[in-house]
Amino acid sequence: MRKLLLCGALCALLSVPAQAGKPVTAEVGKGWSQDDKLPKQPVAFPGGVVAVPDLTYATIPGYRALKLDIYHKQGAKDRPLILYIHGGGWAVGNSRGLAAFADFPAVLADLAARGYAVAAVNYRLKGEAIFPAQSQDVDAAIRWLRANAGTYGIDPKRIGVFGDSAGGHLTAMAAVDCDRSVAVEKGDCVQVAVPWYGIYDFTVTDKPRPPEDFKPIHDFLGCKDAADCVEEIKAVGPINHVDAKTPPFLLLHGELDAAVPPIQAKVMLDKLKSVGAPARMVIYPGVNHGWMAQDVELMRSTHVRALQDTVDFFDEVLKP
Template identity: 50%
Template sequence: MMRSALAVAAGVLALTPAFVWAAEAKPPIPSFEISTSFVRPDPLPPSKLEMPGGVTVWKDLVYIQRPGFRPLTLDLYTPAGAGKRPLIVQIHGGGWSMGDSRQMAGFKDFPAVLANLASRGYVVAAVNYRLSGEAPSPAQADDVDAAIRWLKAHAAEYGIDPTRSATWGDSSGGHLSAMAALDCSGDDCVTAGVSWYGVFDLTPPPNIPYDDKLFATTNAFLGCKIITCPERVKAASPITHVKPNPPPMLLIHGDKDFAVPFTQSVALADALRKVGGDVELKIYEGANHGWWAATPEATRAFHQRALEDTFAFFDRVLKPSR
């Protein structure tokens, strides 16, 4: 049977008209341009969107490509008009292990929040960074610093005033916001910082017995068991980096926070005040982690209040031009 089938196939091929083969001939491969540099611009640039209020969003700008890791990106929201605008670097939360640049707290459409902030006279960068499953600390803080340096290096291109900048984050992003504000050098320094319900001292509480499950998120972030690596804990704790003349900071926390005790914000505020820092501490009575509360109305009110306090702080310390 096999020999018969092959014979039939051969006969069919022998009878195929020559013009069929000519029609299926592949076109020649053109001579493509070759780069003279290993580092090249993306030939498929990030998409550019227009949002309400005259805001332009540049999605998925690559700010660094580290060998062995995915390209790290940010979304950039720029206001209408010319001139240099203050820069706000927004850092998402998620226990250092999840989340992305388009999520924060309970907001259903967080990019709309960032676009509204940009329309008030700011350039807003929402940053993605390596998660703890990809690399342990200090990778996350290093990535935020790299994003700040990239943004300042591209200040002229995007209308950024590199002398006026702030970080803003929630939860683990609040931790990274404080790290960027308090532990910096040169071009990765900012002039202000905002943290919502952040953790600032990773030292294990003396009154809580160690348990792998209880500290699993922090252990994954540090790349070690929290009780075995005190130097790494110290290096990753923003409170240990407080020094004279810190940038102005706004710390907001709920007194019913189940994940991060509000005493974390109280302790950092005290440390900043001891060195003469300009710090605003706001404790929301009845607010849980992520601004969740007993009723949907209260949850919505805490989200709105946090935005109002945060935007007012930015206006005070960065003085945007609209």
């Protein structure tokens, strides 16, 4: 009896005729297509700025699509570009957060209102791919932004980068390790860099540290220990790629940074000056990694000061 009831329901379902008069519609291209055609909903900010989220800048087989956000004034032309690269130990983080800023997209929109186009990039994290995948992704984003400069009002000859912690490291790498054989308006080189509390020399420490402190770095590089990592540690250090063609740098660091000690900024500054590259350093008193401090007002004021120093430096170099 149960089988008869099941068959009856199934047979009745299968006997329902297809809706007549409604042919399917589909536009067919000339080849395989993985383009994301779902419209990106723009978000309006004060000052006439519009943010366009989740634009795909690269598709690498075996990985998620790589995306970035753009903040710009519609109709504006030939604006210098600021690219933000997020931190998080190369393991976490995304394009919409930085330190303790309560609404970082609003911060980026404010930069766009000052006369810039602004982009914020996501890259493959170390759990997805080992170095140099992260730098390659940033380079790919820069090339994509230049290729689409006309759409977003970007001057492809004026690009600055900034980022924090792991993003500070990738900011420095973008500035010192690029393909200079390609024309500026088409390649991945940038014209100015402002890394926040970044790592520049993976062989320098402020004090003896236990081997376990270096495990995240070895994981990032895909090797077991320091002995197995000699060439990788050299390649990952921005300090080892500095030369006379390196663009202007502003190095920002906290005096009490226990995660990435200020000696990192100091050795990088010395290296930059040794080759004649324009470089400055600012050490903010009383703050730790991420501009953190027990004094809430000091933490707040340092966030604002670091942002102001960053914008002033971009104004000086990109908007002469």
